Amino acid sequence: MSPLAAAIPSPAPTPRQPLRLVVHGAAGRMGQRIIASAGGEPAQWTLVAAVDRAGHPRTGTDAGTLAGVTPAGVAISDGWSCPADVVIDFSLPGAVAAIAAACVARKVPLVVATTGLEASDQTAIHEAAKQIAILQSPSMSLAVNVAMDLVSRAAALLHRSGVRADVEIIECHHRHKEDSPSGTALKFGSLVQDAMGQTRAAHGREGRPGARPADEIGYHAVRAGDNPGEHTILFGLEGESLSVNVRATNRDCYARGALAAAAFLAGKPAGLYSMRDVLGIA
Structure with a gap:
């Protein structure tokens, strides 16, 4: 120059x-x-x-x-x-x-x-x-979408390992939320299903439903107070468990x-x- x-x-x-x-x-x-x-x-x-x-x-x-x-x-x-x-x-x-x-x-x-x-x-x-x-x-939520990637990867890894992993999804939102389970919880479930092949969904449990089948994803919706949103995806194995938790502190x-x-x-x-x-x- x-x-x-x-x-x-x-x-x-x-x-x-x-x-x-x-x-x-x-x-x-x-x-x-x-x-x-x-x-x-x-x-x-x-x-x-x-x-x-x-x-x-x-x-x-x-x-x-x-x-x-x-x-x-x-x-x-x-x-x-x-x-x-x-x-x-x-x-x-x-x-x-x-x-x-x-x-x-x-x-x-x-x-x-x-x-x-x-x-x-x-x-x-x-x-x-x-x-x-x-x-x-x-x-x-950016954190929720990162958590979705983590859950998808965890589900795929556990499935490839051949071990049984029971998956439960627990979500909590404010008392005014109208849909249940949340769309986010259903998306987490869809990601797990794509990776692990579950074919059934259980929305809460009561009475004597019997032993938990392996091909089931459990969904549990809590509605209380002003909670802006929390999701926990639990992978239950023999002798150990893995949880992915994401929580909003405000909207x-x-x-x-x-x-x-x-x-x-x-x-x-x-x-x-x-x-x-x-x-x-x-």
Whole structure:
């Protein structure tokens, strides 16, 4: 490089504009935490719409004020038509198909964080993913998704060893959670089943069900207090056991994970993505 060239400063990089964010389920507990977290990163996010069901009692309330942070200048409403870069859905199962259709119509990527979905909801998601980028996960927690990889690997190793491992999944959530077992618990079970081949599920036990069969996964759901979420996957062997435990201490971990997923998804080509893609897990 010549001295003259070295003396000429390189042009400053163009600042990246904040991503324009739409939150569905904005008046709910998780929607509020996402709005609060996004509000704390103004260089990364601009909230452009905060959507909840028609007739919600919080309609018209400033989304930031409702979330307990600085006013966002965006009111809770029942729809959106403004330009957006990504949508996060933390609403209810019955709304997912319509939200996906709206995102397809506007060509906006969608993060589906809602759980307890029906088969028809899954069909709508898969169809929409042919036209836009969609990321779906039973949990937005980064720690939970790392734990899923650990459980999958542990199940595969134990299965290859030929030893019997009885698998029990215990999950605990707050008293307001409507679906049971949690979508995360069912995903843990699916990973174990894929690796070990169990064909039966036992949801709690009472009376005299007899000896535990080897091809069974036990699920136990606890609903108490304000617990934001805890999952324990127990592998019971002869003379020893292995447990994988992951626990949320507040809902902000889910909000941060959802925002990480949204940042990853913005600008991606059409397809169905998961948190494994965000974490770079092969």
